Amino acid sequence: xxxxxxxxxxxxxxxxxxxxxxxxxxxxxxxxxxxxxxxxxxxxxxxxxxxxxxxxxxxxxxxxxxxxxxxxxxxxxxxxxxxxxxxxxxxxxxxxxxxxxxxxxxxxxxxxxxxxxxxxxxxxxxxxxxxxxxxxxxxxxxxxxxxxxxxxxxxxxxxxxxxxxxxxxxxxxxxxxxxxxxxxxxxxxxxxxxxxxxxxxxxxxxxxxxxxxxxxxxxxxxxxxxxxxxxxxxxxxxxxxxxxxxxxxxxxxxxxxxxxxxxxxxxxxxxxxxxxxxxxxxxxxxxxxxxxxxxxxxxxxxxxxxxxxxxxxxxxxxxxxxxxxxxxxxxxxxxxxxxx
Numbered sequence: 001x002x003x004x005x006x007x008x009x010x011x012x013x014x015x016x017x018x019x020x021x022x023x024x025x026x027x028x029x030x031x032x033x034x035x036x037x038x039x040x041x042x043x044x045x046x047x048x049x050x051x052x053x054x055x056x057x058x059x060x061x062x063x064x065x066x067x068x069x070x071x072x073x074x075x076x077x078x079x080x081x082x083x084x085x086x087x088x089x090x091x092x093x094x095x096x097x098x099x100x101x102x103x104x105x106x107x108x109x110x111x112x113x114x115x116x117x118x119x120x121x122x123x124x125x126x127x128x129x130x131x132x133x134x135x136x137x138x139x140x141x142x143x144x145x146x147x148x149x150x151x152x153x154x155x156x157x158x159x160x161x162x163x164x165x166x167x168x169x170x171x172x173x174x175x176x177x178x179x180x181x182x183x184x185x186x187x188x189x190x191x192x193x194x195x196x197x198x199x200x201x202x203x204x205x206x207x208x209x210x211x212x213x214x215x216x217x218x219x220x221x222x223x224x225x226x227x228x229x230x231x232x233x234x235x236x237x238x239x240x241x242x243x244x245x246x247x248x249x250x251x252x253x254x255x256x257x258x259x260x261x262x263x264x265x266x267x268x269x270x271x272x273x274x275x276x277x278x279x280x281x282x283x284x285x286x287x288x289x290x291x292x293x294x295x296x297x298x299x300x301x302x303x304x305x306x307x308x309x310x311x312x313x314x315x316x317x318x319x320x321x322x323x324x325x326x327x328x329x330x331x332x333x334x335x336x337x338x339x340x
Contacts (some may be wrong), residue, residue, distance in 0.1 A: 005048040014042045063090055066120040068101040068190035070129055078279050083148055086300025087124060089163050108137055115141040122307045124148055131192055144310050146303045146319060150193050158318035160303040162294035164194055167325035168201030169294055171274045174327060175244040176209045184217040184235050198248055216240055221252060228252045229259035243271060250275035250282045250291055257285060272333040287331030294325040
């Protein structure tokens with residue numbers, strides 16, 4: 001087994017004290033450039049690699065950022081992957097690595113542990129069931145973090161998100177322009193701020209078109225499979241059923257689409273439907289799904305860049321960005337013979 005080279009061995013090789021060698025390798029200003037060059041050259045020649053944990057302890061910096069989310073690693077789907085793509089691209093350019101933290105079980109205890117151990121320099125927080133409590137904990141610990149894809153009201157909290165209000169209003173206007181007057185919104189209350197922002201966009205569009213909001217058409221599905229289908233059956237059994245559906249995300253929209261078809265109705269001829277997130281499944285559904293496309297990779301890039309800026313200078317104001325999303329029009333609202 002090859003033994004690791006130590007500072008003492010480098011010191012003997014270059015005929016300097018271990019203390020001087022350590023300072024040279026850690027770029028101390030009082031060590032001459034000539035000595036630094038000689039020590040670094042010797043370290044390379046001998047194959048010396050500093051222990052990362054010890055180096056991090058000295059520097060009080062790990063060059064690692066945590067990416068936290070409220071579900072197991074095995075459940076990382078396309079949505080989170082697109083966020084992570086942007087995060088990793090920006091982190092790598094700055095010399096940082098990303099550690100994934102699935103905040104399952106006692107999420108707040110895990111966050112406390114992350115803050116106390118100092119194993120990462122900062123945290124990117126993907127919205128979870130305990131987002132409000134998580135933000136409060138991180139603020140209390142004064143730990144650097146940025147919230148992903150959620151707009152936070154507290155002025156000192158950093159976030160980067162898609163414009164859920166405007167995007168949903170655009171989707172609702174699209175349906176109104178197609179002649180729909182009874183449009184249902186199916187959300188998920190567990191998604192918190194996103195759920196409420198999208199309801200706000202839905203209401204905004206209806207009110208701008210002088211359409212009354214029927215509160216019976218504004219519903220929330222539980223996150224369990226089949227909940228969306230059950231709500232669709234209830235909505236379509238009403239005396240005045242909706243002719244269009246806005247769903248908070250694509251999987252829920254596709255579940256609703258299939259439930260509509262199972263009732264013998266046609267999409268979009270009888271009921272039009274719009275999803276959100278532009279996941280691959282939206283293109284594979286039959287008919288293809290009209291959906292909102294949020295700039296997830298860009299959200300990841302901007303959140304990572306904002307966190308790095310704060311780490312370099314904590315006097316800088318927090319990053320608070322709302323990025324535009326766009327509507328992708330497909331067959332579920334216009335039909336196969338209509339232009340996209």
